Amino acid sequence: MSLHIRPFKKLLVANRGEIAVRIMRGCRDMGIETVAVYSDADRTAPHVRYADEAYHIGGSLSADSYLVVEKLLNVAKASGAEAIHPGYGFLAERADFAQACYDANLVFVGPPPHAITVMGDKQTARETAKAAGVPIVPGTSPGSTDEQLIAAGHEIGFPLLVKASAGGGGKGMRPVHSADQLESAIAGARREATAAFGDGTVYLEKLIQNGRHIEIQLLSDAHGNSVHFGERECSLQRRHQKLIEEAPSIAVTPETRAQMGAVSTALAKEINYVGVGTIEFLMDNDGSFYFLEMNTRLQVEHPVTELVYGVDLVKEQLKAAMGEPLAWAQEEIVPQGWAIECRINAEDPFSNYMPSTGKLTHIELPTGGGVRVDTGVFAGYEITPYYDPMISKLICYGATRDEAIARTLRALDEYQITGVITNIPFHRHMLHNPDFRSGAFDTSYVEKQFTMDTYERQEQVAAAVAAVLATHNRTGSGSNGQQPTQRQSGRTTWKTFGRA
Ligand code: MV4
Numbered sequence: 254m255s256l257h258i259r260p261f262k263k264l265l266v267a268n269r270g271e272i273a274v275r276i277m278r279g280c281r282d283m284g285i286e287t288v289a290v291y292s293d294a295d296r297t298a299p300h301v302r303y304a305d306e307a308y309h310i311g312g313s314l315s316a317d318s319y320l321v322v323e324k325l326l327n328v329a330k331a332s333g334a335e336a337i338h339p340g341y342g343f344l345a346e347r348a349d350f351a352q353a354c355y356d357a358n359l360v361f362v363g364p365p366p367h368a369i370t371v372m373g374d375k376q377t378a379r380e381t382a383k384a385a386g387v388p389i390v391p392g393t394s395p396g397s398t399d400e401q402l403i404a405a406g407h408e409i410g411f412p413l414l415v416k417a418s419a420g421g422g423g424k425g426m427r428p429v430h431s432a433d434q435l436e437s438a439i440a441g442a443r444r445e446a447t448a449a450f451g452d453g454t455v456y457l458e459k460l461i462q463n464g465r466h467i468e469i470q471l472l473s474d475a476h477g478n479s480v481h482f483g484e485r486e487c488s489l490q491r492r493h494q495k496l497i498e499e500a501p502s503i504a505v506t507p508e509t510r511a512q513m514g515a516v517s518t519a520l521a522k523e524i525n526y527v528g529v530g531t532i533e534f535l536m537d538n539d540g541s542f543y544f545l546e547m548n549t550r551l552q553v554e555h556p557v558t559e560l561v562y563g564v565d566l567v568k569e570q571l572k573a574a575m576g577e578p579l580a581w582a583q584e585e586i587v588p589q590g591w592a593i594e595c596r597i598n599a600e601d602p603f604s605n606y607m608p609s610t611g612k613l614t615h616i617e618l619p620t621g622g623g624v625r626v627d628t629g630v631f632a633g634y635e636i637t638p639y640y641d642p643m644i645s646k647l648i649c650y651g652a653t654r655d656e657a658i659a660r661t662l663r664a665l666d667e668y669q670i671t672g673v674i675t676n677i678p679f680h681r682h683m684l685h686n687p688d689f690r691s692g693a694f695d696t697s698y699v700e701k702q703f704t705m706d707t708y709e710r711q712e713q714v715a716a717a718v719a720a721v722l723a724t725h726n727r728t729g730s731g732s733n734g735q736q737p738t739q740r741q742s743g744r745t746t747w748k749t750f751g752r753a
Pocket of ligand 1: 390414421422423424458459460461464465466488493533535545546696
């Protein structure tokens, strides 16, 4: 075990918003003191209020605050923090930041820099996965010349996908549908990748169409042990922004889960991984799956796994960073029930998901059985263009998928948000959608097959049904003289009719 894995009592959270609060909650549960950092725009933010101490680190632009390594290390030193948690986004997957923490004698709550580097280059990640026995999509070998890429492309067959080695998360990809497009696609992707990442290395993979995005949650300790906490279904996304995630996936059998989990833990061991991590897979209609990439961080959607497996992933991550051995054998890790997460964003689903900024004048959050809300906003909070537009994560649990869906719809109706437009109607519409209900969706579903145009009609049908029921109730025995009125959310509420 290295010097960089050891117990600590005070942690700096190098992040903001809901994830900073989530991490600090885990710390508080464990008796670890917390240090926040904040930008100009975040002076009054919840993560600042929640922390034991908070330090201002600069202007509202991330480049002037949350991304400045030296400022973060200075705060760690000034506050006496012994460890740094990067959260997600910002510096979370920067190997140089992890190394800089080590060099400053701080514990980095995440994997060793080497694991970040290996997985950060998508082609190296692919080769490493292959060597560990993880199925990969047929594709080209590293170090191929253009001539070799073209020859291999013809051999693999079309359609193909040109990918940038330095890309990831969907950046720098180009589909190629026929031989005559191949040369120009390679050249175009190379130009784009050079401009975006300063690295023009590209490779080819067979294009898998109609795939689902399934990811496996990993946890590794610093003693060579790794376990997995099953899968998350993340196919419902738009422009590589996930909107709804669930655990388990309706498309994954226990056998497939065990296979995906086994190859994922093998890969984690291969790279001496420590802490929580995620392997992304593309899954075909026939249940075959292929490695896409590894995310070497805590993810936005980690709560669905927490609910279904009864685990606190932040606490486990902190314990791993302290050098504690894993508390489970794989056989002891069993999913129970179903969890769904909706990302509530300040964006308008009726206007091409255009971002909505402004003051959140009023907010009431759902609560009650089976409902978890992770948020970093409050009434009076200003939604600015500086940070991502996620207002809140709604995570609902049920014994079955149907129960989780019903709870989610109930909770969505409890949200009261004024001042900004939100995507709550998107979530309501999707959760009523027969394709969602039956599990008939893939990564292209939201962009290619889903429309908000039918939203009004469905609301009207619901209102008409409610009106018929109301008439029935008024005329039947036990009538209480109530009639339904339509709320903004489209749900029926009961108002006293006539005398109270
Ligand atoms: C693919 C693919 C189809 N075939 N690779 C997108 C993000 C990055 N993780 C890899 N991605 C994809 N790689 C092959 N060979 C389709 C995607 C893809 C995708 C993957 C997961 C979730 C959403 C996606 C949306 C579009 C494309």
